[in-house]
Amino acid sequence: xxxxxxxxxxxxxxxxxxxxxxxIVNGVPWPTSPxxxxxxxxxxxxxxxxxxSATMHWATTSIKRGNVWGMRAGLLxxxxxxxxxxxxxLYEYMRVGFNTSDxxxxxxxxxxxxxxxxxxxxxxxxxxxxxxxxxxxxxxxEHHHGVEIGGIYWHFVDVMWIVVFTTVxxx
Amino acid sequence: xxxxxxxxxxxxRFLGVVIVGAAAIIAGAYINTWxxxxxxxxxxxxxxxxxxxxxxxxxxxxxxxxxxxxxxGIHRVLVVAPPGTESxxxxxxxxxxxxxxxxxxxxxxxxxxxxxxxxxxxATAAALESRLHGARxxxxxxxxxxxxxxxxxxxxxxxxxxxxxxxxxxxxxERVALPVSRA
Numbered sequence: 001x002x003x004x005x006x007x008x009x010x011x012x013x014x015x016x017x018x019x020x021x022x023x024i025v026n027g028v029p030w031p032t033s034p035x036x037x038x039x040x041x042x043x044x045x046x047x048x049x050x051x052x053s054a055t056m057h058w059a060t061t062s063i064k065r066g067n068v069w070g071m072r073a074g075l076l077x078x079x080x081x082x083x084x085x086x087x088x089x090l091y092e093y094m095r096v097g098f099n100t101s102d103x104x105x106x107x108x109x110x111x112x113x114x115x116x117x118x119x120x121x122x123x124x125x126x127x128x129x130x131x132x133x134x135x136x137x138x139x140x141x142e143h144h145h146g147v148e149i150g151g152i153y154w155h156f157v158d159v160m161w162i163v164v165f166t167t168v169x170x171x
Numbered sequence: 172x173x174x175x176x177x178x179x180x181x182x183x184r185f186l187g188v189v190i191v192g193a194a195a196i197i198a199g200a201y202i203n204t205w206x207x208x209x210x211x212x213x214x215x216x217x218x219x220x221x222x223x224x225x226x227x228x229x230x231x232x233x234x235x236x237x238x239x240x241x242x243x244g245i246h247r248v249l250v251v252a253p254p255g256t257e258s259x260x261x262x263x264x265x266x267x268x269x270x271x272x273x274x275x276x277x278x279x280x281x282x283x284x285x286x287x288x289x290x291x292x293x294a295t296a297a298a299l300e301s302r303l304h305g306a307r308x309x310x311x312x313x314x315x316x317x318x319x320x321x322x323x324x325x326x327x328x329x330x331x332x333x334x335x336x337x338x339x340x341x342x343x344x345e346r347v348a349l350p351v352s353r354a
Contacts, residue, residue: 003281005174005176050186050190053183053186056179056183057179057180057183060179060180061180147179148178148179151179151182151183152176152178152179152182155176155179155182155183155185155186156176156182158186159182159185159186159189162186162189162190162193163189163193165193166193166196166197170197171196171197171200171207
């Protein structure tokens with residue numbers, strides 16, 4: 001787990017280094033004129049993703065108490081909200097008005113948010129398997145390691161989004 | 172240091188902490204850029220301090236002492252032989268299990284070199300097995316005390332002989348309620 005966290009920190013850290021280099025060393029306003037970041041869509045997406053963490057936690061606590069249907073509902077909601085986030089992100093990309101060929105700012109924007117989206121995509125794949133297994137009755141109050149591990153990953157993805165959202169969209 | 176992603180519940184709590192920290196940084200930066208930087212430094216420091224000082228569940232509790240025993244008339248000896256051990260002297264007429272712990276340093280464990288250490292342990296185990304006729308020889312965990320605990324779960328022993336230094340003997344002695352001595 002420590003190696004996973006370290007590798008992720010290095011991966012995101014390299015992109016954040018590029019981001020801060022573009023933003024601070026160049027000394028130009030962020031985002032560079034004439035571009036505007038879709039802060040509203042990103043904020044809505046942030047609320048969706050944070051809520052999905054709550055439903056993920058609900059799913060885990062439910063199965064720990066033996067509430068199988070609570071877990072199933074929690075996992076399904078988490079998956080749907082994760083999917084909504086990804087669709088929202090694609091919608092944002094289509095309407096953002098710039099592309100990677102437009103300079104360093106758009107490039108690092110797409111790299112950082114795209115890297116996170118890749119993590120969400122992987123998380124969705126994990127969630128899909130977890131949800132299918134949940135509906136097949138693979139998890140019980142005693143045996144739910146799969147839900148636990150998937151939950152950890154999903155919260156980690158959300159933690160990274162908070163960092164990306166704060167640095168790229170808000171600050 | 173406590174792993175913030177140790178369990179789902181702790182990861183969820185860590186997410187809450189990150190949200191609060193991010194909100195504080197945004198509020199500080201909204202007032203003044205340098206205030207935001209100062210808040211960020213404080214937030215990162217506080218999270219680091221919290222992770223370093225919050226106790227890890229179960230870490231302060233003493234490890235359970237493993238007991239063992241054998242049927243009447245049978246004397247069993249568990250021998251701990253570190254990699255590189257060339258010979259082991261054991262009493263006659265006893266059942267023997269030799270455990271070769273795959274000793275590795277923290278750096279080796281983190282870099283995956285533990286597999287190389289396991290190969291060393293396997294080589295030692297093979298050499299000992301050819302010399303100790305009738306004895307079972309197995310490779311154990313990288314921690315000698317854990318290797319002994321694992322072995323005692325499948326091999327009830329009356330005593331433990333350790334081919335190693337006093338530190339290894341003491342570490343094993345703390346974890347098992349059996350006579351432990353140097354071989």
